[in-house]
Amino acid sequence: MLPPFDYLTYRRIRNQKQADRDRRFSSLPHPYLLGITKSDKEIINQPIEQLVEDIQTSKTSALTVLRTYGKVAVRAQKRTNCITELLLPEAESWLESEVNLKGPLAGIPVSVKDSLQVKGFDTTLGYSSLAGQPFPEDGAMIKLLKDAGAVPYAKTALPITLLSFESANGLWGPCLNPHGLRYSPGGSTGGEGALLAQGGRIGIGSDVAGSVRVPAAWSGIYSLRCSTGRWPKAGVSTSMAGQEGIPSVFSPMARTLNDLTYFTRAMIGMQPWKYDHTVHPIVWRDELEVEAQNKPLRIGLMSNDGVIPPTPAIERALATTVAALTEAGHTVTDITTPNGADPFTGLNLASQLLNSDGCHHFNVPIRSFEPSDPGADQLTRIAHLPRGLRYLYYLYVRYIKRDSILATLIRDFGPKSSAQLWPLVAQREAFRATWHNWWNAEPQQFDFILCPANATPALPHKAMHDAMSSCGYTFLWNLLDYSAGVMPVGYVEVARDSLDGPYRKVLRRLGSDHAVARGAWKHYDAIQMAGLPTAVQIVGRRWQEEQVLGYMSVVEQALEQYRDPHTGESSRYTLLEID
Template sequence: EGCIRGAVLGAAGCADEKVVAGVQDVVVCGGRHRVDVEAGDDDGGSGIAVVSLASSDNDKVNTGGAELPRILGYKARSGTGGLHRRDCKLKQNERTQRIAELTKYHGAFTASERQVLDKPVEELVQDVQKEIVQPIDILRAYGKAALKAQEKTNCLTEIMIGACEGWLADGSINFKGPLAGIPVSLKDSNGVAGFDSTLGYSSKVGNKKSVDGPLVRLLKDAGAVPYVKTNLPITLLSFESANDVWGRTTNPHNSKYSAGGSTGGEGALLAFGGGRIGIGSDVAGSVRAPAHFSGIYSLRCSIGRWPKAGAETSMPGQEGVPSIFSPMTRTMGDLTYFTEAMIGMKPWKYDHSVHPIPWRSDIFDGIKKQKVLKVGILRSDGVIDPSPACVRALDKAADALRAQGHEVVELSGMPDMYEALELASKLLNSDGCQTFESWRRPGEWVDPGAAQMSYYAYLPRPIKWIYNFYVRYVRRDPVWAGILEGWGPKSAYEQWKLVARREAYKARWHEWWEKEAKVDFILTPPNATPAVPHDAMADACSSCGYTFLWNLIDYTAGIVPITHVDRTLDALPASFSLRKLNGVARGAYMHYDADAMHGLPVAVQVVGKRLEEEKVLAAMERVEEALGDDKYQLLAID
């Protein structure tokens, strides 16, 4: 697409001149092609061209071995990207105006608001149902906190607080439900009537939803109050949440670092104290990386346990590694209560894709009461060994469990975890990145990691072959070469083969767990390193093996924050050599600096088998209980 746009703009003479309408001959990737150009002006005065290929081949353009999709209605702007800038400014101004209009939500917290902020969700629900506290008072407290979090971290997108006051007054919210009066934050992709779900793409600005999505209807029926939506990365394929529409979200512990992605806005908001419960989505770690980076709790549910219908996505139709919406919270107790409340609402009555599995108290209580649990320690994903900070957090949790009398064993013999990263990466991007690129306007910034994936997908095959040969045999890096090999759009035949591999891989994990490991749950790092600095995804875009594995095989996994980076305890040893690492590991460790990271959160990941949400939540509680007074300390609410 970029080559076609560049060729058309080049034919116009220079980037600042208007594109001439009509059929033109342009050179694209070494070949000459006919394109139809319809010129026009946006309100900023720059030229616009709607470009389509004037070719008898309606499917693709041959570009020397690569295949570019036929471009229909692709808007190529001459240099300035006027519509893109206009729509970004429109949304930012709209957000600023909405915040300014909330005059009652500015200023210091009152004593009663402090009391609200200090109470767990379950207690607040009881207060609402007993009419001890009014829902509007809870909204005021958390509305104030959310605006403070926005000022500090830029975590919010759609500000819905003004609309919430109307919902509380007109009966839209059920105050008898299990979440009565509780503000809930939503990842921007969730559909709420009257508000956009841009996903950070300017092309999606102005497409306000006419009705609430099934998940939002369920929340309101449960008594929850959806009060803000939160930031995410353009493409939704990054551990950094940034885009041109809303800007970049920063980590509340250190503004130079990412709050995570793709649900990074939620991570920042909850860690700061701007909310207690929220909902994100996870396709490769998107509710777990933000929890690890920002210091909160999250649960990646198995597919079919949590509703997801009615939400926007950057890759509709992608089912090679399905995405799942899941809960994120400020505390462990709130995570369990929130999950039980949502499942208790029978979400299968709202969304056809949800399994009709009620909350299973017997499973949860069984793990909570079991005297001796067998816990498996999984130390590495086989691609990137964990950093000293993540090793220390894992050891701290394991030692605490041992001290409680639990059986803690080192795991081995599991299926090759590198295969999971290689296979999941190709399944997730089997369209050659066409879909997430299709929403992007010319001149629109894209996450550097996603940009690399898209760029490499359409390199001519001979260039790919030469580069892969160099990586594998000259650099002697079979790990990176294996991921790159075959990277690009897949035919139906190729996709089916990948799916067959996925199912066989799942079967091997199931057999290993049942016949060899025989553990109650697994304890493993959520990532090789703590939070990454801004723009580090240019190097660390494949550093997701610790989370991506569980998406591929659809196992339930939760995050428990354990400690903070210590510049002395977590420094790399003198013997460490970046040059000796494979390409994926090198990209992650390029940005590991214990001194600069001092104070950032570090978590562990608790993993159960498929559809074991109750079991994993109970195991997470046992981990935190084992830590006792040495458990993770949350950020204080300013």
């Protein structure tokens, strides 16, 4: 259809989908519209193991639990616009006929990213062209959840294109950060971050460059990026089907570390390889999780990726974590990344692999004049430049602007033929081999690497126009396919986290005054960001999900016991109050 009629179709579908969603919320049964009670708060804060046991022994009704989290969803949606498709009251009927209440997740409500396929509901990914096409059957992931006893109850917000740390699209609008409504909750699984921060229990998202880890960092929750083949990925939709240069992985998110660990263990215990041919039959190894928690650890510290220095709030969160671990008896050592396989080389390689189609596929479903993500738009414009013009642009940035970082990212960014793509895949494998050998060698042999999840706390809405390349602290581990977890540490504080001068002057002092770093740092303002969560990332090796969760437990215990020498008090992050 030609514009303007295509645009009018988008507007009509957008209005219809939002009106349908509003009706579903307003027509919920009366119990969902009541206030959060004391007993609701007890359910929300009850350890997941005890809640499952109470449901299995009929001490607590699964319907009561579902209605508690339904109330949470109603309030979270009103505040942050985090839900796309509300699965209530269908979830009530699933409790009676499809959910296995004897499973390891008996009666636990689980929210899922909009991209998961649920029977009877659209999977729009934020594209109006994908609306009005409800799936006739549950995807494999939803089937697995129901067989485990979990109850899917909401699908959550994401960005159009799925390539952004924002979670906004023209179909559903922007999702807001509950810690500060002017800020993004992260992306592309930002709806999960917002809902879980406000009292949700468990979520499932996808991650190709940090899409479960940045929402965790920016929303103040926990997430685990699983290695490929450890967690199911069937039964989902994507904006880049067939892209395997940097495979997207679906992974768990949770409000607490205990929930995250229990959920991950339960899902793998369900033998997901029986549901999805891409899953390796690796059983859950309890002994590795326990071992990780019961020995002095050797930790490698990557405080700066050499591209974007951490802003003061993130630098302080990292320093606090290092001090807590050191005080707890662990050894933390600064690392020097392998020669020829440094994080910037990885960022450039991963960017080319991920967008080797020239940004074609994620743009195909967008109707004329339908809003896209500002960062994805910039990538598209660069990728669509004729090769000669792109090279001239590279020369201008490299030699006139004297920005070697941005110039390098521009130079080879564009559509690749098979003859061009294969050498990139070979480079990826060589990059992985270099890191494998480096980690094995002395003096490394670290148990895990500690680093930021992002250089900044949550950024304002639409900041991706400037900060589209601020993904290096997470993207590196996707390229390597390492297991990585994110956990909150504290909050931005004005007195301790403000810049000591204009941001460009600070970046010049740090030797990082280039466009990629400026794009992230220009939005950093400790006064405006006060109260936003800060976080760190715990990185293990491939298929080390058990160990990473064990290491996260060690870090959490160390932070809980640590007392800030400036205040004499714990600066540990506390969950948002549920009202």
